[in-house]
Amino acid sequence: MSTPLAPTILSELTKERGLLRFITAGSVDDGKSTLIGRLLFDSKGIFADQLDAISRAKHKRTVGDTIDLSLLTDGLEAEREQGITIDVAYRYFATPKRKFIIADTPGHEQYTRNMVTGASTADAVIILIDVSKVKLGDDGSVELLVQTKRHSTIAHLLQIEHVIVAVNKMDLVDYDQTVYDRIVAAYREFATQLGLKDIRPIPLSALAGDNVVTAGGKMPWYQGPTLISLLESLSVYDECHDEPFRFPVQLVARHNGHEANDFRGYMGRIEAGKVSKGDKLVVQPSGQQATVKDILTLDGSLESAVVGQSVTLLLDEYLDISRGDMLSSAERPATQLKTVSADLCWLSEDALDVRRKYWLKHTTKQVAARVTSIETLLDINTQQTRSADSLKLNDIARVSINVQQALAADSYDALRSTGAFILIDEVTHQTVAAGMIRISA
Incomplete structure (x- = not known):
């Protein structure tokens, strides 16, 4: 008889799996804010007064009395006016199985630095792909958007463990499985080239709620988990x-x-x-x-x-x-570095000047530093590298940095907390770059 085991099974099913931090990423208008709003709404993660406030918002982007769920995260006036996400918005919600912290990151290229900030502490990333924007050639070719590639590249550089590929707005293509399969195949090819490993594709409609919290009956060909079930099941083990x-x-x-x-x-x-x-x-x-x-x-x-x-x-x-x-x-000390090799994401509108000094902030230590060389600049589209003399906003490059005092650091691949740093402009005190230390074995 299985009856005596029922309480044990129930306990395992409802066992809380700990906190999961994840971000949404992708191109402009892929539906990131709407998806988070749908997650919060369908999982009962918002209060009645919040619901009332967004239903009366003057910048609604929906027809009739339909609730604009994106307004749950787009809190700045400029975001609501323009219908875009500018700053990183953090939201908290919970299910019986897990607690979540979501970072809604911007899709615009000019706000890539905000996306880097949100991704730096994430365990998982949801890469949203708008089916209506992907170019599907008659010859079978599929052209992914630049920001999809850019955000996937940053997710790889920041060592985000789980990548969920959410093919969104399936309602716009009548829930066509062929379209979904072609996009997923193209993304898997790009992910293999990039080096991403744990890829979890899912078709959904954030606006209609299909496969977000409840399964969408309009896609019977999809037999996988809903997005919330997938998020609840992801393993998060702190190897630190x-x-x-x-x-x-x-x-x-x-x-x-x-x-x-x-x-x-x-x-x-x-x-x-x-x-x-x-x-x-x-x-x-x-x-x-x-x-x-x-x-x-x-x-x-x-x-x-x-x-x-x-x-x-x-x-x-x-x-x-x-x-x-x-x-x-004492048995396994950190590596002491006077010259730092790192992948650098340039976050400033002022270009990198290799003749200037910057402050390098690593853990609790701040030292004077100079970027001595730009070894390779990464082309997001082709994943090819080339030489460069400077870096501009949103560029990603492998650089060499000399520091005034030795840093006790680890490779970012091995340990995020002691492998990450930022560069600060010594005049304006603005953060101009985020870096990931690479130490050869």
Whole structure:
């Protein structure tokens, strides 16, 4: 009899799988904001007053009394006037199985920098493809839009694990399976060329709600999961637990001068691995050896702590350690770099000037830096590389950077948190580029 197992099975089915961060990406008017609005609406993730507000909005882009779901994320006045997404909008919702944080990112090329920001912390990306905009040749050729390729390339560079290809607006082609199959085949070919691996295609209509939260009866040829079921099933395992210990020092804490003991603690967030009392560490870049004496939090002392926890470390030794230094595993320390090879996404309207100095911000460390060479510039359309003398807005290139002080870093492929950095204009203090460190094995 299976009856005694029913509670166990039910428990597994409703077991919460943890938080999933995902973004929507694609070209202009592919339906990203509408899709998120549909997810929130159909999963009961919006309040009555929000629903009432968007139903009375003066910039509605729907006919009659139909609710414009895109307004749930397009919150800026300029976004509503123009019918586009400009800034990254974050929304939270939950189902019985999982919690979600969604980043709605812009489709316009000029706002690629906003898309990079939203993608930097994502576990999954939904690449939306508008079937009405894809050019289908009579010879069987399929021409994907440039922004579809651009956002897929950025997803690959940022090591986003799961890629969902949402072929949207299927209602505009009468839910034709042949059109869907041709687009998916073309995207798979491009993804193979790019190096993307976990591709999950799904046909849907965000406006009508087909295959978003409920299965669309108009596409009986599709036997796969709905979008929400797919998002609930994606595995999110933080491999940082198994990585060597990384602890960028954010602040050196001292007592107030009225106590006898000479308290000196090093405050920060554990970016990778775990630490326990008695562990041997190395201070980078100085190379000094240290032993963990205690691990303090607001709740008291801990025997050990893991990635994601903010703690204060006390050491047995009296060492010269400052903000920006890295406490690393003595057995597997970070790589110390004076010359950094990196993939760079240029985010500024002012072109890169290789004669200028910039500030490089890596974890809690900020150092003077200079881009010494542009090795290759990536062509988004062809995935071919060429030489370049400068970088303009939205360019992606492999560059070499010299830093004034050595960085304790990891390859972005191995560890995001200690493999990422930004470049800052030393005059305007604007962020001009986002970079991913590449260290050859």
